[in-house]
Structures are given as C-alpha cells and as structure tokens.
Amino acid sequence: MSVYNRRISRQDRLFYMANDLFLLLILLAIIYPLIYVVSASFSSPNAVVSGRVWLFPVNFSLDGYKAVFASDSIMTGYANTLFYTVTGTVISVILTIAAAYPLARRDFKPRNIIMLIFAFTMFFGGGIIPTYILVKNLGMLDTRWALILPQAMSVFNVIIARTYFQSTPSELLEAAQIDGCSDIRYLVSVLLPLSKPIIAVLALFYSVSIWNSYFDALMYTNRESLWPLTLVLRDILVANSVNMSMMQNVDIDTLSAKIGLSELLKYSLIIVSTVPLLIIYPFIQRYFVKGVMIGAIKG
Template sequence: MKDSKSDKVVDIINYFLLVIVALLVIYPLLFVLSASLSDPRSVINGEVWLWPKGFTLDAYAKLFQNQDLIRGFVNTFKYTSVGTIINIVLTIMAAYPLSRRDFVGRNVLMAILVFTMFFSGGLIPLYLLIRDLGMLDTFWVMVIPNAVSIFNIIIMRTFFQSIPWELQEASIIDGCSNIQILTKIILPLSMPVIAVMVLFYSVGHWNSYFNALIYLTDRDKFPLQLILREILIQSQTDEMIQSTTESIVEQQMMVEGLKYAVLIVSSLPMLILYPFLQRYFVTGLMIGSIKG
C-alpha cells in the first residue's frame, strides 16, 4: 500500500523536527569538545563554533596534573560501582516479591512505597538521621541514603509482571525454590530492564554532588562532581596553575580551557558505557507501552 501525500508530508515534517532536535543535542557536545581543544583566546573571542581553532592539549595536560581531580575521579568510580551494585540488588529484591501474584499484601506495601515518592521528612531530619547513624564523612554516606528508587522499583516490578506467570507455576511444580525461580528464570529474561536500571543508577551516582556537599568534609573523599563545582563555579584552580609568572589574563584563559576539558573528561565514562547497554536500553524503554 502506497503512502498518501498527507502521509509523506507528515513524514517530512517528522524527519525535519528530528534533525532539529538532534542538532540541538549534538551541537553543544561538539562545541564543548572543540573548545577544550582550542586556543583559549579563540574561545573567549567567540571564534570557535564547530571545529577546534588553534589546536592545543594544554588544558588536558594541566587537568591531569591536578591530584584533586584524579582523586575525585577515583572516588566517583568507587561510589558509582558500589552504589550501582547495591541499587540493582535492592531493587530486584523489592520488585520481585511485589510482582508475585501469590504475595499477600503486595498492594498495601506498594501503596506505602508510592506514598514515600510524594512525601518525605525533609533534608534536616535526613541529615540528623545520617549523623546519628555515624555515616557523616564516610564512604557509605554516598551510597546508602540513595540505595533504592521507588520509581525504578515500579518499572522493574512492571517488567517482572509481564513475564508469563505460567513459567513460575511450572517451576514451582518442578520443585524450584523462590530464589531459583528468580535467578534461573526471571533474571535471565529481565536483562533489558536490568540494563536500563544500571544506566539510570550509574548516571545518577556519577553526576551526584549534593550528598557530598552536605555530608562530606574530608577533601580526600570528594567525588569528581564536587571538584568540578569548584572549578566551574568557584574557579578554585590555583593548584592547577602553579606558575607564578603567568599574568592574570593568561590564568583566566587557562581556566576557560580547563572548564571545557573537565566537562569532556567527566562525561566520557557515561558516553562509553551507553553503547554497551544500548541494545538492552532500547528494549527496556518500551516497558509498559501499548502492544498491538
């Protein structure tokens, strides 16, 4: 069946809009990359639009000489790795029983969990709780308070419910325990939603800085994003620019290059992670969609 003229017009409009959206998303990334590789003078003068001008790697050289930044990168990697593992385990442990038809009281528990999405005690009670638990200025304060997301539990529970219940009934008849059903049947069929959760949680941990700002005082435990905040907002780059002979203008230009280089370095790990999860991610995004 051939498309009508109106269908072709709609397709052209859709393609045009998608191209515009793609350019709006891609151009800022290309600009930041080009600015990080360009002469800071060209960036400040507005001469950099798409391609690097006055190619230089000085900003990256200065960047990797800073010990605070390297330490922050390592800390963030630890927080993201451990935190994501805890998140996935707890989300699965909560979502699986809530998806079981034979779990008595699951609707009541689900209502209680959903209630916490809209109402909370607030920041001050949370801070007092963290203090009383002795987690202030520790590694665990970066992974325990956000150990699970109710929204992600709902997503995973929905996916588990889409798996035919007859598979679990047959497994029970064959003598499988609940743990065996989960590990040998449910989880192997749930790789798409697990990949989505890994991406959601890891990006959240990687970009997190508010908890560190509130709960951490030891600079050796600062994550990368808190170091970036100092560079981008407070412009605390004295340790990066160690030469005392540089003029104020030259220092400002170096700071300008460092800002863009830091953005590229901090975004690179997540950009590398996404292609490996893309196949599962696209499938997982269709959870809950209408199927014909």
C-alpha cells in the first residue's frame, strides 16, 4: 500500500501540520525581505524614506537604477568582476581537484600528514599584515592576480572534493591501471566525467565567494580600473551617503531628496549585484544538491 494511501494517525497529522506551518514561517521570513528589496528598488525615494513600501512598489520609479548606472565605473566593475569570477573559479577548481585527488588515493602514503597541514591553516592564519607583505613581495599589488591567487584554494572545498573522490568505486582505478592508464589519464578521462556534481558545487562556492568579495580589492588595489563591482558599488554608496554635519545650511527639500536617493541606492545596489548569481543558480541546482549530499554522507 502506498504511504500516501495508508491511514495517518492523529499525532502524525498534527506533526505534519505543525511542520508545514513551521516551514511556511521560514519561507515567509526568507522571501519577504527579498520581495521588499525588489519593491523598494522600484519605488520613489519619498516612498522609501516615508516607509510606505511594504509589499509592492509605490510610485514606480527607476531613479535608483538610473543613479547606479549613471556612473561610468559600473560597467568597468562588471567586466572586472566577470573576469575575476570566471578566471578565479577556473583556477580554484583546478587547484582544488589537483589537491583533493591524491589525498583521496589510499596508496598515497603521506596523505594524512598533508591533510593535517591543510587542516591547520583552517584554524590558524598569518593575519592581514603578513599576507599583505607577501602579496607585495610577490609583486602582485595593483594587479589582477592579487584578487585571484591569494584566495585561490579553500581547504574546506578540498575536503569536500576529497570525500567525493573517495566515494567512487576503487574498481574503476584498478580496471584503468590494468589497461595501462596513467594517474593523470585516469583523473582526466575517467574520474572527472563522473564528477560533474562536485565540480558544479566547487564552481558555485568559488564563484559566489569571488563575486561578493571586496576586501581583497580594498586592500591590494588603488587603481579604480581594477576594482570589482562590489567595491565600485560601495564607493557609489559612500559617495551618496548623507553627512548631517555638512547639511546644516541646506534646505529641507534638498536634504530630503539626498536622504531618499541614498536609501533608494541601497536597494538598487543589492539587486544589481545579486541578479547574475540568481540567474545562474537554477541551471546548476540539480548538480549542486547531488554533489553536496554525496560529498557529505560518504567518506
């Protein structure tokens, strides 16, 4: 008999109702801020400042987006962020797989020691100043590589990839070795085609991290032509912030317009910086879920 056709006890029915209600509350808590941000970004500055925006846009306006894209540096920031995200993700995924594969091989003797050294860096780091000195001595200051190489590999992602590789049947490696397949050929021709889920997970983790990163750019670059989108948007937001000490001699209408535009910019900038990732995620969702589950429950 199907589980859906069997008789459900009263206790189970109450549990399912409470569970559905709890999940509904979580959904509302997550989705309402998103709806509010989108609605506020398409509302007029006065409506946003006066708090009249609750669920739908009030006095539909594109002033926020016009103010954002009026800056010539926006498209440069977009191009830089796309370059950092694509290049950084490719490099990071390659390095992560190159590190995780030998650590997943049981015939690799020093794998436990190397894994211990890797794990040590998760809890203890050199700090900002030593890292800055290292980047400077390597000649990467004010270059694109300063935003890609220092954070190119995450130990957490190495552990996830290693766990996934360990879950693959050992008979595949034995059969490949009998056929005279080298380790690199086995990795490229056999293991990687079977590892699309974990590659999608690694690519998503790295791309989201790089896309949202701005601290490295703030620390290692001085040229605006190298700034990623997040730093450009931060600069626009700071430039449009209201300093009350400088507004003492400004009339009320000008001050109100300044405050309204500043508030409106916050929501417009959130939408501008998150839309690309929201568009990409649905296409890799199934690989993402499968890769996380397999990497989490097997090892």
